[in-house]
Amino acid sequence: MKFFKKHLPFWAMVIAIMTLTIGVSVATTVFLIHRDTVAENKQAIQSRILKIAKSTAKMTEVKRVIASSNAGTSANLQAYIKPLVKRDDVDFIVVMNHDLIRLSHPHNQDVGHHFSSLKDPAPALQGQTRYSTEPGVLGPEYRVFYPVRAHGKIIGVVCVGVTQQNLNQQLQHKTRPILIGGLLGLLVGLVLSVLLGMYLRYLLLGMEPSEISEQTAQQALIDNSLPEGVIAINRDGVVISANHTAQSLFGRELVLNQALPVDLRETLFTGAAVTQAATGGIEASFRDKQLLLSTNDLLVRGKQIGQVCLIRDMSEISGLIDKLAGTEHYVSSLRGQTHEFMNQLQVINGLLELEEYPRALEFVGQITDNYHHDIGYVTDKIKWPAMIGLILGKSKEAKEQGITFKVAEDASVPQAAFDGKVEVLLLRIISNLLDNAIGAIRQPDDRSLISLKLVLTGSQLQIVVSDTGSGIAPDVRQQMFTQGFSTKGPHRGYGMGIIHAAVTALHGQLAITDNQPYGTVMTVLVETKEALK
Numbered sequence: 437m438k439f440f441k442k443h444l445p446f447w448a449m450v451i452a453i454m455t456l457t458i459g460v461s462v463a464t465t466v467f468l469i470h471r472d473t474v475a476e477n478k479q480a481i482q483s484r485i486l487k488i489a490k491s492t493a494k495m496t497e498v499k500r501v502i503a504s505s506n507a508g509t510s511a512n513l514q515a516y517i518k519p520l521v522k523r524d525d526v527d528f529i530v531v532m533n534h535d536l537i538r539l540s541h542p543h544n545q546d547v548g549h550h551f552s553s554l555k556d557p558a559p560a561l562q563g564q565t566r567y568s569t570e571p572g573v574l575g576p577e578y579r580v581f582y583p584v585r586a587h588g589k590i591i592g593v594v595c596v597g598v599t600q601q602n603l604n605q606q607l608q609h610k611t612r613p614i615l616i617g618g619l620l621g622l623l624v625g626l627v628l629s630v631l632l633g634m635y636l637r638y639l640l641l642g643m644e645p646s647e648i649s650e651q652t653a654q655q656a657l658i659d660n661s662l663p664e665g666v667i668a669i670n671r672d673g674v675v676i677s678a679n680h681t682a683q684s685l686f687g688r689e690l691v692l693n694q695a696l697p698v699d700l701r702e703t704l705f706t707g708a709a710v711t712q713a714a715t716g717g718i719e720a721s722f723r724d725k726q727l728l729l730s731t732n733d734l735l736v737r738g739k740q741i742g743q744v745c746l747i748r749d750m751s752e753i754s755g756l757i758d759k760l761a762g763t764e765h766y767v768s769s770l771r772g773q774t775h776e777f778m779n780q781l782q783v784i785n786g787l788l789e790l791e792e793y794p795r796a797l798e799f800v801g802q803i804t805d806n807y808h809h810d811i812g813y814v815t816d817k818i819k820w821p822a823m824i825g826l827i828l829g830k831s832k833e834a835k836e837q838g839i840t841f842k843v844a845e846d847a848s849v850p851q852a853a854f855d856g857k858v859e860v861l862l863l864r865i866i867s868n869l870l871d872n873a874i875g876a877i878r879q880p881d882d883r884s885l886i887s888l889k890l891v892l893t894g895s896q897l898q899i900v901v902s903d904t905g906s907g908i909a910p911d912v913r914q915q916m917f918t919q920g921f922s923t924k925g926p927h928r929g930y931g932m933g934i935i936h937a938a939v940t941a942l943h944g945q946l947a948i949t950d951n952q953p954y955g956t957v958m959t960v961l962v963e964t965k966e967a968l969k
Contacts, residue, residue, distance in 0.1 A: 448633065450629070450632060450633045450636055451629045451630055451632070451633040454625070454628070454629035454632060454633075455625065455626050455629045458621070458622060458625030458626070458628075458629065459622055459625070462621045462622045462625065465621075466615060466617075478578075481578060481598065482567060482580070485526060485578075485579070485580045485596040485597060485598065486565065486580050486582065486596075488520075488524045488526060488529070488596045489529075489580050489581075489582035489594045489595070489596040490582060492517075492520065492529055492531070492594045492596065493582055493583070493584040493585070493594045497513070497516055498513060498516075498531055498584065498592075498594070499584060499586045499591065501513050501516075501531075501539060502531065502533050502534075502539065502584055502586075502591050502592040503586060503591055505533040505537065505539055505592075506533050506534055506535075506591060506592070510548070511539075512539045512540060512547050512548065513531050513539045513540040514539075514540050514541070514544060514547050516540070517529050517531060517540035518540075521542070524596075526596055526597065526598055527542070527577070527597060527598045527599045528541070528542045528577075528579075528595075528596070528597055529594065529595070529596050530551070530594070530595040530596075531584075531592065531593075531594055531595075532551055532557060532592055532593045532594075532595070533591070533592045534561065534590070534591055534592055535550075536550055536551045536554055536557055536558075536561075536593065537549070537550060538550070538551060539592075551595075553570055556568045556570055556579075556581060557581045557593045557595060559581070560581035560582060560583045560590075560593040561583065561590055561593060562590075563583055563590060564583075565580065565581070565582055565583075566580070566581045567579070567580050567581075568580075568581065577597045577598070577599050577600065578597055578598055578599075578600065579595050579596065579597025579598075580595070580596055580597065581593055581594070581595050582594050582595075582596070664681060664746050664747055664748045665678075665679060665681040665682030665683075665684075665685050665686075665745075665746070665747035665748075665749070666678065666679045666681070666682055666744065666745070666746060666747070667682045667690065667696075667704060667744070667745050667747065668734060668742060668743070668744040668745075669696055669701070669705065669742050669743055669744075670741060670742040671740070671741065671742055672695070673695050673696050673701055674693060674694065674695050674696070675690060675691065675692050675693065675694060675695075675696055676692075676693075676742065677692075677744075678690050678692060681747075682747060685725065685747065685749055686700065699722075700722065703720050703722045703727070703729075704720075704729060704731060704745040704747065705731055705743050705745060706731075718730075722937075725749055725937070726749070726934065727747055727748065727749060728747070728748040729745055729746070729747055729748075730745070730746040731743060731744070731745045731746075732744055732745075814827055814828070814843055817843060817847045817848055817849070817890075818843070818847060818848075818849045818890060819849060819850055819851040820849050822859065822863060823849070823862075823863070823866070823890070826863060826866065826867060826870075827843065827888065830867070830870045830871075830874070833874065834874055834886055837874065837877075837880055838880035838881070838884065839874065839877055839880045839884045839885070839886055840884060840885045840886070841885075841886050841888075842885070842886075842887055842888075843887075843888050843889070843890075844887055844888065844889035844900070846889065846891065847888070847889050847890050847891060848890070848891050848892065849890050849891070849892045849897075850892065854964055855964075855965075858942065858964050858965075861938040861941055861942055861962075862897065862899075862938075862942075862962070862964070864934060864935075864938050865899060865935055865938045865939060865960060865962070866888075866890075866899060866901075868932075868934055868935050869899065869901040869935065869958050869960070870886070870888065870901060872901075872932070872958075873886045873901050873902075873903035873905065873956075873958075874886065874903075875905075876903050876905025876906060876907075876955070876956060877903060877904060877905040877906075878905070878906065883904060884904055885902075885903070885904050886901070886902070886903050886904075887900075887901070887902045887903075888900070888901055889901075892964075895963055895964050895965035896961060896962070896963060896964070897961075897962055897964050898959070898960070898961050899958075899959070899960040899961075899962070900957065900958070900959050900960075901957070901958045902951050902955060902956070902957040902958070903951065903955045903956055904951065904954060904955040905954075905955050905956060906954075906955075907950060907951070907954060907955055907956050908948065908956050935960075939960055939962060942962035942963055942964070943962070943963045944960055944961055944962030944963060945960070945961045945962075946958070946959070946960050947959040947960075
């Protein structure tokens, strides 16, 4: 078997096995039919020759000649019997008297002589019907011996039979269609086996099952080692493949051989994701996750059988980017302050050398006030380096647009050490709230103001962001958390969805109220310790 597996392709083995199976089935069927046909033919021959023997034994002329022969005459039935042999389609009809002297025979010279085997016809003289297959003058024969009665006495015997050669010819005539049918069946089976083998080769893309299993195992290992999630669905939306990364991303939402939930399918397999696939994918938000998606059609021989989506979880990456951006703003601000302080120290040094002491004291006071106004008031209230950097960056961005940015007087975040995932979610919430507040003030003026309040009490953090923008209409509030909904145009509408997902992940609450006299106040209360357990 190993030899065949090594040297024969799978489709050839299928053809060979199917051909062998069909051949054995056809041969067995032909054998059984042939055996039954032989048995039936034998039974039919027995019935036919017995019927002929009975009818011959009842003929008046036969009885008369036998009686005459028993009386010692030399009469015979040769001329009378020959037409009967031809009519009844048998090889011979031999009539014998009570001394078993032949009164008819296919060979004229054997008439008037004893039967070749006296043992075979003897039971018929006792009134029995006897079948025999003993060889006779004509060779191997199949014959029956039947008694001839007259006035209640047995006066002779009739022997009717056919030669084995004749039997074989009849059998060949009857079994020839069976053999031909068997050969045709074998031929059809061979053709179907070849077609099946070719079809299997087509389905298996010309590969061996061992190659397919090996490639499948390798592909599974590769898929499960990818940092990206891979999900494939068929045309009915049923999940046909998902690697470990995808299953860890979506958990119970993702079940093999079951339909993908509608919201997840709309997120992963929308037209936008498919369209953007060629350009590196599209960013989308699903609950508390920021995803980078690349979706393509699954094609087999040019026919679409489903779709496959490559998913990269951008949540932690985007959070780290926010954190690093805040730190960068913080460092940049400190670097700028350091440079400015060096210049200011030179000024102070110059004033002291000129003995302008009152002027030097006044200048130092101004420096202290400016530092407290720009940085000191933030670092005094908030002991969270990443958040300080974020606030400084957003403050600078607001000022560049002509918007006043301030941290509330009652803000208070003592030395904080948040879990990495919690800190990423908090930075994401505050960053998007501030972005929305800046975006809400479309035409800045002297009254444009954004205020941030952070208060950490135990493990609860209160976040309040207020702005003097255009506010949020009631009908917009009902849809603002829907992904993709935006009043700012197409390809927007992800910020509020990201905020809502992060607040939900932190087991928090989000409230939206109107600011006075105009604008919006966003209030968030989240849990910073037990949320992700």
